[in-house]
Amino acid sequence: MHSTTNKPFTYEAFPASGQVAYFSMEIAINPAMPTYSGGLGVLAGDTLRSAADLGVPLVAFTLLHRKGYFKQHIDAEGTQTEEVQSWNPADFCTEEPARITVSVEDRTVTARAWRYDLVGRAGHIVPIYLLDTDLEGNSGWDRGLTDHLYGGDTNYRLQQEIVLGMGGIRMANALGLHVNVYHMNEGHAALLTLALLESQLGGGPLGAATDTDLEVVRNKCVFTTHTPVPAGHDRFSTEQTFRILGNERTSRLQKLGVFKDGLLNMTLLALRFSRYANGVAMQHGKVSREMFPEFPIDAITNGVHAPTWVSESVQQMLDQHIPAWRRDNLFLRNAIDLPLNAMISAHARAKEELLAEVGSRTGLVLNPRVLTLGFARRVATYKRASLMFTDPERLARIADAAGGLQIIYAGKAHPQDEPGKQLIRDVVAQAHALASNKLQVVYLENYAWDLGALLTAGVDVWVNTPRRPYEASGTSGMKAALNGVPSLSILDGWWIEGCIEGVTGWAIDDGATDADEALSLYHKLESAVVPLYLQAPEKWAQIMRTTLAFNGSYFNTNRMVKQYTRNAYYPLKLVENPNVEEPVYAEEQQMSDR
Numbered sequence: 001m002h003s004t005t006n007k008p009f010t011y012e013a014f015p016a017s018g019q020v021a022y023f024s025m026e027i028a029i030n031p032a033m034p035t036y037s038g039g040l041g042v043l044a045g046d047t048l049r050s051a052a053d054l055g056v057p058l059v060a061f062t063l064l065h066r067k068g069y070f071k072q073h074i075d076a077e078g079t080q081t082e083e084v085q086s087w088n089p090a091d092f093c094t095e096e097p098a099r100i101t102v103s104v105e106d107r108t109v110t111a112r113a114w115r116y117d118l119v120g121r122a123g124h125i126v127p128i129y130l131l132d133t134d135l136e137g138n139s140g141w142d143r144g145l146t147d148h149l150y151g152g153d154t155n156y157r158l159q160q161e162i163v164l165g166m167g168g169i170r171m172a173n174a175l176g177l178h179v180n181v182y183h184m185n186e187g188h189a190a191l192l193t194l195a196l197l198e199s200q201l202g203g204g205p206l207g208a209a210t211d212t213d214l215e216v217v218r219n220k221c222v223f224t225t226h227t228p229v230p231a232g233h234d235r236f237s238t239e240q241t242f243r244i245l246g247n248e249r250t251s252r253l254q255k256l257g258v259f260k261d262g263l264l265n266m267t268l269l270a271l272r273f274s275r276y277a278n279g280v281a282m283q284h285g286k287v288s289r290e291m292f293p294e295f296p297i298d299a300i301t302n303g304v305h306a307p308t309w310v311s312e313s314v315q316q317m318l319d320q321h322i323p324a325w326r327r328d329n330l331f332l333r334n335a336i337d338l339p340l341n342a343m344i345s346a347h348a349r350a351k352e353e354l355l356a357e358v359g360s361r362t363g364l365v366l367n368p369r370v371l372t373l374g375f376a377r378r379v380a381t382y383k384r385a386s387l388m389f390t391d392p393e394r395l396a397r398i399a400d401a402a403g404g405l406q407i408i409y410a411g412k413a414h415p416q417d418e419p420g421k422q423l424i425r426d427v428v429a430q431a432h433a434l435a436s437n438k439l440q441v442v443y444l445e446n447y448a449w450d451l452g453a454l455l456t457a458g459v460d461v462w463v464n465t466p467r468r469p470y471e472a473s474g475t476s477g478m479k480a481a482l483n484g485v486p487s488l489s490i491l492d493g494w495w496i497e498g499c500i501e502g503v504t505g506w507a508i509d510d511g512a513t514d515a516d517e518a519l520s521l522y523h524k525l526e527s528a529v530v531p532l533y534l535q536a537p538e539k540w541a542q543i544m545r546t547t548l549a550f551n552g553s554y555f556n557t558n559r560m561v562k563q564y565t566r567n568a569y570y571p572l573k574l575v576e577n578p579n580v581e582e583p584v585y586a587e588e589q590q591m592s593d594r
Helices: 039-054 154-174 192-200 211-218 238-245 247-255 266-272 282-291 312-321 329-337 340-362 392-401 418-434 449-458 476-482 514-535 537-552 557-569 586-593
Strands: 009-012 019-024 058-063 071-074 080-083 100-104 107-119 125-132 179-185 221-224 235-237 263-265 276-279 371-376 405-410 439-444 461-464 487-490 505-508 573-576
Touching (some): 019 039, 019 154, 039 107, 039 125, 058 154, 107 154, 125 154, 154 235, 154 238, 192 211, 192 221, 192 247, 192 266, 221 266, 235 238, 238 263, 263 266, 312 329, 312 340, 340 439, 340 449, 340 537, 371 449, 392 418, 392 439, 392 514, 405 449, 449 476, 476 537
Parallel strands (some): 019 058, 371 405, 405 439
Antiparallel strands (some): 009 573, 100 107, 107 125
8 A cells, every 4th residue: 555645654453342253163271171182272272372461352262062072091002992071161161141043954053152261461361152052942962062072973063063153153242242353263163154144134035145245244254274184174065054054055155156076165165255364384375275276375374372381390491581481472582592501401300290290101111311202193194103113123223322212102083083093003013012121112192281281391302294295284393392392393384484404403304205204204313313312412402492492482372363463353554644753553552552
């Protein structure tokens, strides 16, 4: 935008009234609330924690998941079984009096909301509303619609998505919220666009919607896509859509062109109705634009909430040497000047805590002086949990040359993912086969928030081996970096941006086959990681320090939420302001005035 005058400018940012409504199928809210399954939910929770810290006017909607995701058990052979994780929302949340209804398969389903207040470091509150259909008057089936995260079949999933998207919009209205931006965190909530269109039409027929009506809805919506993996893009058959959503809504969706290959594509629906869309890392933005070439898709790289994932010992070190780090994570750049002995001592304490937890869970006594690798994430075939065991004999030789090697695994496979479950069995079988005085491999069951924090802080090197280009971002390595733990990883997702060879970790070179990439992994262990760990403890501490300084200061949700605010929620617009001499951010002024 160009001005014809020489007047200075200011920037429009937060409106005088109005909020951002953040919709996510899963949110990691509290370690004792099983309302998440993995990375998507943890990212959502960290986003909201930073929004609370930064004073962003934001509210969130999700489903209650009264029976959780699942508690994982792994037997001696590596076979995973699942147990329901029931919990009582009244122990954590406040029930709202409002009630709303949605139409599901020609049935009227009533829902309520439980409110959880996330309080930021300066007292700003981000309320989270967890929708719940377990109410008298609903059928037994409908009472269970908000019970299980990612449970049931695609019929159950589409019905849940009606409750989340359409029910969430109605609940926001019933609660009297003034929302001017709707953020769909993945396509699960895409039906909120249909609810907004119905509201725009005042209850009139959807067929009467004009291009102007569609544009009004589009100008309210932003969308984040999180994965290039097909299973992460919900699709429903035409028959399901007509039966569950109804004729009028399905016919309108067909006219909008959001069916592809005969299936309702929720990612396509979200993109059609969003004025801004983004992937979650630079590379993922490129991949997403190739998947959906008709849409402009930006990229905002993920982060993690630093105070949540930094270990107690590292927090104490940072509080002493960089006291401003909690207020502004960019100050973590100053970690480049931390005393090396403080870095070594803080990590040693975190490692002791992790190994103590391993001992209490398994009875296995691991050696704190031995190089310890960590690999923990959702178990999916593309993440290749068993790549490290491509050549077991070579791995054993590396362990022998290192004077010992310890590898700690954790991760859940979806209850219906048999190939993922087989991967767990494969890793456990290799652990048994390779067990020796020099090589110990342990698989910890029930990977969750608390265990994840211990692992990312306590291991010496974080390993990640996804098959390119399926790692959209990944955040576990970011948590490790915030604790000074370098990564040894495939150059995909966030690691393309975070890897400085020998400074923040090491890259596993691309190969034509899995075996080629395993060879690179072994070579990096033998030529770089093991010699440095064994022979140059001071240089190792320097890598820990640069990892924290370079990656910890950038890959955090403090930076990420600021990017969403300026690029997605309230994009900055130049406006003339004769009362200032230099361009200023009104957003920053408003936030500082709070």
